[in-house]
Amino acid sequence: MNTVAETPLVPARRPASSFQMILTLSVVSTLSGLLLVFVYQATLPRIEANRRAALEQAVFEVLPGAETRATFVAGPDGFTPAEADAGNAGDVVYAGYDADGALVGVAVGAAGQGYQDVIKVLFGYSPERQCIIGFKVLESKETPGLGDRIGKDPEFLANFDGLDAKLDAAGTALAHNIVLVKGGDKSKGEIDGITGATISSTAVAAMLNRQCQEMIPYIMSHVDGLQKGGA
Amino acid sequence: MANAHAPSNMDEFLKGLWDENPVFVMLLGMCPTLAVSNTVMNALSMGLAATFVLVMSCILVSLLRNFIPKQVRIATYIVIIATFVTVVEYVIPAVSLAVYNNLGAFIALIVVNCIILGRAEAFASKNGVAKSALDALGMGLGFTFALLCLGVVREALGFNTLFRDTPWQFTVFSPRFEPWAVMILPPGGFITLGAWLLFFNWIKKRTKRTTSDEVTAHGS
Numbered sequence: 001m002n003t004v005a006e007t008p009l010v011p012a013r014r015p016a017s018s019f020q021m022i023l024t025l026s027v028v029s030t031l032s033g034l035l036l037v038f039v040y041q042a043t044l045p046r047i048e049a050n051r052r053a054a055l056e057q058a059v060f061e062v063l064p065g066a067e068t069r070a071t072f073v074a075g076p077d078g079f080t081p082a083e084a085d086a087g088n089a090g091d092v093v094y095a096g097y098d099a100d101g102a103l104v105g106v107a108v109g110a111a112g113q114g115y116q117d118v119i120k121v122l123f124g125y126s127p128e129r130q131c132i133i134g135f136k137v138l139e140s141k142e143t144p145g146l147g148d149r150i151g152k153d154p155e156f157l158a159n160f161d162g163l164d165a166k167l168d169a170a171g172t173a174l175a176h177n178i179v180l181v182k183g184g185d186k187s188k189g190e191i192d193g194i195t196g197a198t199i200s201s202t203a204v205a206a207m208l209n210r211q212c213q214e215m216i217p218y219i220m221s222h223v224d225g226l227q228k229g230g231a
Numbered sequence: 232m233a234n235a236h237a238p239s240n241m242d243e244f245l246k247g248l249w250d251e252n253p254v255f256v257m258l259l260g261m262c263p264t265l266a267v268s269n270t271v272m273n274a275l276s277m278g279l280a281a282t283f284v285l286v287m288s289c290i291l292v293s294l295l296r297n298f299i300p301k302q303v304r305i306a307t308y309i310v311i312i313a314t315f316v317t318v319v320e321y322v323i324p325a326v327s328l329a330v331y332n333n334l335g336a337f338i339a340l341i342v343v344n345c346i347i348l349g350r351a352e353a354f355a356s357k358n359g360v361a362k363s364a365l366d367a368l369g370m371g372l373g374f375t376f377a378l379l380c381l382g383v384v385r386e387a388l389g390f391n392t393l394f395r396d397t398p399w400q401f402t403v404f405s406p407r408f409e410p411w412a413v414m415i416l417p418p419g420g421f422i423t424l425g426a427w428l429l430f431f432n433w434i435k436k437r438t439k440r441t442t443s444d445e446v447t448a449h450g451s
Contacts, residue, residue: 016300024299028307032314039318046325054328141335145389145415196412 055122055138059094059107062124062134066096066104072226074218079225091215095226096124103226105133108215112207115199117141119150123208125165125216127223132208135160140200147200156201159184159191165212172217178209240365247369254377255431259345264378265420267337271394274382276330278375280323280338282368284315285347289355289367296356308351309342316342329396346374381423389414 059069072079074091082092094107105126111118119142124134137151150156163186168175176189180202184190191208193201219226238246253259260281267277291311292299299307320338324331331338341347350370355363386393387403391410394400413419 016302021300021303024307025303025310028295028310032310035314036317039321043321043325047321047328050324050328139332143416145410145412 058122058136058138059096061136062107062122063094063096063105064124064134065098067099068101069094069096069107071095074215074222078222093215093219093226103127103223106219106226107134108211108219109138110207110211112203112210114140114142114203115147116143119200119203119207121204121207123160123211125212125219127220127226129162130164130166130220132160132163132165132212142197142200147197149194149197150200150204153194156192156194159186162186163191164189165216167217167220171220173213174209174216178205178212180205240362243362244365244369247366247371247373248376249373251370252373252377252431253346253349253370254374255428257346257349259349260374261424262340263337263344264374264381265417265424267334268378268381268385268420268423269389269415270333270386270396271379271382272330272397273333274378275375276323277334277337278371278378280319280334281341281344281347281374282371284312284319284341284344285350285371285374286364286367287315287318288312288347289350289363290360292351292355293358293360293363299356304356305348305352308348308356312347312351313342346370377427380427381420384423384426385414385419389419 056069060066063069071082072093072095073082074093079093092109096104096107098104105124105128107122107124109120109122111120113119117140119137120139122136122138123132125131126133135157140148140151142148142150163178164176165178166175167173174189178189178191180193180198181190182193184192186192191201191205193205247253251257254261254264263277263281267273288308288311292308295307316339319341323334323338350363350367354366358366383393386395388411391404391406391408392400392402411419414423
């Protein structure tokens with residue numbers, strides 16, 4: 001009968017020399033490297049296309065009514081059009097336009113420490129209405145079922161449909177901070193948090209406030225540069 | 232394995248699914264079992280990813296078993312396993328970013344899954360290619376089956392859905408059912424695993440008793 005299963009681990013033979021061991025490991029590692037290069041090259045275009053599609057979809061989600069979009073880099077002298085997703089240095093924003101080519105709003109990214117790890121979000125800002133009009137979590141490792149509701153809970157997401165982010169009279173900062181308040185009034189920039197996800201909701205409010213304080217005065221003073229075709 | 236005759240190929244495949252199920256019998260690979268079995272889709276993708284790595288690694292280990300010196304065999308197995316894990320890590324985001332984000336760090340951690348190194352060392356390094364591939368496939372599917380057992384219970388009770396965030400998502404209980412958040416969290420993994428272990432051991436005991444009863448009946 002077949003006794004393969006009973007043979008010892010390695011058939012009895014003289015001990016392998018160092019050369020043999022080095023040779024085995026080198027050959028296996030080389031083959032492994034070749035295979036990985038091949039797989040990396042084969043999958044890279046698909047992965048990049050998926051990432052681009054996810055970001056593109058996110059931009060249209062946070063800017064309801066937008067039909068087309070353009071990418072801009074925020075420089076010291078205002079916005080300059082940029083190649084889409086070319087890994088630009090500096091703050092990148094995405095402008096969304098409706099079917100007539102009018103500016104619907106600007107999608108801006110924000111990030112901050114959450115409960116588990118850094119949370120990355122994208123929010124839409126309407127310069128015309130001076131409020132946040134959309135919000136989407138791009139990356140989060142928050143607790144499933146509790147903290148991750150910042151990206152899924154309809155009541156929490158309703159906070160960002162017209163969350164006020166007006167500038168003060170001087171135009172250098174927000175008229176009021178974006179804060180987390182129980183039963184908050186969104187016309188005063190207040191976000192109503194999620195019970196059981198206080199840390200994650202607070203993190204979202206803090207990152208929005210930080211990014212808005214910095215970016216919205218800049219967006220408002222350079223908004224002409226975002227119109228279709230540039231300034 | 233006490234049988235006098237050598238197990239057939241079919242036995243090699245089936246033992247991983249039931250008699251030697253890696254999760255429910257051997258209690259291997261507990262880390263991904265507890266961590267990514269909170270939804271059916273996570274369980275399925277993790278199970279299939281691990282099955283792919285397991286089958287490919289075991290085929291290669293079996294092919295090379297006569298060339299690998301004993302002293303460096305573990306290092307060689309790890310290189311082979313790590314290669315296929317990296318392949319999976321490139322293929323999954325190319326297929327679906329959502330699945331990739333859900334599985335997070337656990338794809339890379341397949342490399343240290345005891346089931347894979349265990350089968351390479353205990354089986355593939357001593358058996359032919361066809362047998363090793365069947366053994367690996369059985370073990371991989373047994374692992375997937377176990378993850379699905381946990382995933383179905385945890386998702387149904389924890390989210391009140393099955394196949395959430397896919398086109399096939401449906402609600403299990405009435406919409407007024409209040410989901411048990413604990414089932415999605417780590418304690419839910421332990422509770423569900425404990426319940427399944429109890430159930431499978433109970434079935435095993437029952438079948439053993441009936442078979443031994445039959446033997447006695449025939450013997451008398």
